[in-house]
Amino acid sequence: MTPMEEFFKKDYFGKGTGVILMESSPGRARMKMEIDERHLNSHGTVHGGAIFTLADSAFAVASNSHGIPAAAINAQISYVKSARSGTLYAYAEEISLNPKIATYMVDVKDSTGERIATFHGMVYRKTPKKV
Amino acid sequence: MTPMEEFFKKDYFGKGTGVILMESSPGRARMKMEIDERHLNSHGTVHGGAIFTLADSAFAVASNSHGIPAAAINAQISYVKSARSGTLYAYAEEISLNPKIATYMVDVKDSTGERIATFHGMVYRKTPKKV
């Protein structure tokens, strides 16, 4: 098991809602979610919270991939197309990395490659204090 | 059962992750989530996706409370304090209502009244076409 698989194994909410870690490398992660009825909202489309959780889990793996604990401080999501079924994929990429703050973009697409949502998140990095 | 209880009954993702509708009125909603181990992330704190889902569910009830289907197009969340246990509460309030676009603020607090997160969401309202 890789360090990030070890990390994600303890992500009870991500795993419990069906997020699967596909691959990760420093500053990046790819996850997926196979949509079923439990992911739907009152309109019969995939719940904003489910799409967010998929994106947020990719963001967590990408931002914690440098070995320094990273806590989300801010996230923004735009929903551009509704989804009802199939598999959704999230791809997180680091767009800036400062000692204390880092930012990530996450693209959520369906299996035909159509964009479902874009996500942007920022973390605070708990760099150990110098002794 | 009120119309919004009827509406929320079909929110499989919100209900499945433990969100409970406490009360709603036009443009407003109050929901809660009792935190247990399944809501945690890899750091042992409540997952950003769980807090978002609580806030997003309150946003959905508030924005759909006028009898016109409202689809989320954008949401932003700031996490200001981490939570580990207890009950979290979300209170959604309408801050603008235009024919096609409406905006909502959601405050997420713990049971001592401390703010955990603030959420801001925007919906597109599917007003029926004039005949």
Next chain:
Amino acid sequence: MTPMEEFFKKDYFGKGTGVILMESSPGRARMKMEIDERHLNSHGTVHGGAIFTLADSAFAVASNSHGIPAAAINAQISYVKSARSGTLYAYAEEISLNPKIATYMVDVKDSTGERIATFHGMVYRKTPKKV
């Protein structure tokens, strides 16, 4: 001149675009902008950048009011009503204050009290290192 008037005196962009500091206290600030032709965009309404600059200047004064330099890391604005003339007011309020991160809400209203925009911003606080 109060310390925050001293601070804002050096805000060349805010002052140059017509932002005026009305009052401030720790974690809060009220500013205004008298709209004239130079604030308009190609549609003849007040430019998003002008409204943002008004809100952002209030955010800067509020977040720097504790005597610790605060740098904006993130801001989000929702435009809820367009404006064409008159005076716009921004009121910034602190919603969380942690040692390194603080968050602020800013309401932008016109002179009749109608909300024009809501703004949410986050700063990184450059607290001096312990010696």
Next chain:
Amino acid sequence: MTPMEEFFKKDYFGKGTGVILMESSPGRARMKMEIDERHLNSHGTVHGGAIFTLADSAFAVASNSHGIPAAAINAQISYVKSARSGTLYAYAEEISLNPKIATYMVDVKDSTGERIATFHGMVYRKTPKKV
């Protein structure tokens, strides 16, 4: 003069604060701003409102490039590196285009290609009513 140059000529706030339109095509725009003292904030770095205005002007040109009036409803900006001088460039790209809602990403970079900020904006498109 191209239609978008004609459009931007009337953007008094963008032009007045020093934004220059470099090029545009459907769904895209590239703008620049030569930084001088009037763009600075109280910390002596480029004001968040100036960076936002540059990005927002690129967003306006890109989103109005289809011949349908587009009004900004939401924008989010993350500041990843401070700037003090030189020329800043903004490049706006359309990431979704629906009949009523469209979304754009804008990258702001300095002349060495380093990212200064990322901006994400959403517009409401005033498509003429069918007769």
